[in-house]
Amino acid sequence: MPMRELRIAAFAVFALACMAPAQAQSPYGIGRAATPAEIAGWNIDVDRDGNNLPPGSGTVSHGSEIFDQQCAACHGARGEGGIGDQLVGGQGTLATSKPVRTIGSYWPYAPTLFDYIRRAMPQNAPQSLSNEEVYAVSAYLLHLNGLLPTEATLDAKSLSAIKMPNRNMFVGESRPDVKNTACMTDC
């Protein structure tokens, strides 16, 4: 191929490459636009910093009442566990032979509590609690774990500010972490 044609071909490839991002927006034209209201309705993700926590608040004492009605049957009267996970206690046990993983001993981020209770609890009626009730139950569970005083009220700001005791104990992937050798004889 003569040099001039090579240059044109190279330019064409370059031009196509530049166009690719614009074309990539809707290569197939499938689906319809999601409206902000639709996204707001479905997006219940609360991140570890508390972003997307809703307005509202709840108290430890109100949370205690809701917990008795909605949670205690599975998680025990004071979160000691039953059919459902133990939610309270266990701090200081993770490095022992009998670790007890609870909200207070294991969970790294407090806003996750709101996220999880809202989306999945109580197990027999998920997404049935109001945001105020979810704040209240979260406050009560943090109180039972010694992380909030009795008189506390929890909202987006105060929940996001709580530093969980086990916050810094999570590390990344480090596997493969064992090295077996493929011995074939006299092993």
Place this chain on the structure above:
Amino acid sequence: MSQPTDMGEGPAVTSRRRFLRKGGALVGGIVVAGGLAGSEASAATENADNLPPNAPEWMKTPGDPMGSQLYGTPSPFEKDVVKNIPKNLPQYLSASGRTPLQDLDGIITPNGLFYERHHGGVPAIDPEQHRLMLHGLVDKPLIFTMDDIRRFPSQSHIYFLECSGNPGYKKPYGKTASDLVGLLSCAEWTGVSLKLVLQEAGLQAGAKWVIAEGADAAAMTRSIPIEKCLEDAMLVYSQNGERLRPQQGYPLRLLLPGFEGNMSIKWLRRLHVAAEPAYSREETSKYTDLMPDGSAREFTFFMEAKSIITRPSGGQRLNSPGFHEINGIAWSGRGKIGRVDVSVDDGKSWQEAQLQEPVLTRALTRFRLPWHWNGQPAVIQSRAIDQTGYVQPTLAELLAVRGENYFYHNNAIWPWRISAGGEVTNANA
């Protein structure tokens, strides 16, 4: 939907019922004896009228007419090949059921026997009312119907899926292959490349994670690194040729080849493109690996190389010395299986097993080794080596590094002990 339609009256039906009654006794005999044995037991239940030199009764009358079953089911003689559901669980909404690996051949798990893990029960979703929302760090947030999803270019791949906790590290250890590693199955998945769907919305700078959410009562949520989403992740609507079963995420699921099973979100309804993971409960409080020093590994995605002998295996019995094929499965979340070694002398020596083609990336691979059992007690085991050169470890090696409270990602070698009488049991138990 399709109930068996063999409820009518007629000569063929009557004959079939008689056949079933006799068959039931025979099945019982096989179960008592175990999968590989049976000569004594079947001698007690077999009917000489059906054996040489006589013609069996099922040749002397017509069989069931066409249409007896609008959706076929296994032979009634296979009624004991079912999912292995643990008894006495505290509750069954967030629970798992196992594939009977020791009763299956090949690499494809039948859809009815595919392992299950749900976190809030199995939802009944009308596909007409199901939507997938794609939003976050995209140029154009989109909503798809199931018809929309099926309009995208399709692809099919065979991949295994395995629960991260398969099994734990603590005694008591399971008795059968299913008890030990039955939260493992393999299927041909059909759907669309997640990359195509993400490109449809246009990824923005800073898109590093995709948070996937299920439409179940747990609103199950996991964060997937964008590299995986653009590599081989799929949005799946069919499994082994038919639409997904409800237990597998009907009408739409995520499929992340080689990653721990819970991340392949079922009943998928939302993909949230983000700069950071969600740090959801299921990737902090659960599905993190606690080390002996109290630290915990998070975002441990890959299922590492693993294998198990499924025949002969725990609960079965060799009914006589002589030829027996050793047969099993191997797999690796990091790619293809490179080699499987088998030892029949308690790990003193190993020999390379034959691999059944095709050997596929992140799929089950069937291996076999011809073996003459001399009738003496023996310990047999298999060891997988994947394409990265990684060698499946022993349980002792794993425990030395991780301790017994690690819980997830146990890919240990599981040896089987064979007694002089031919009984096969878990040698680690």
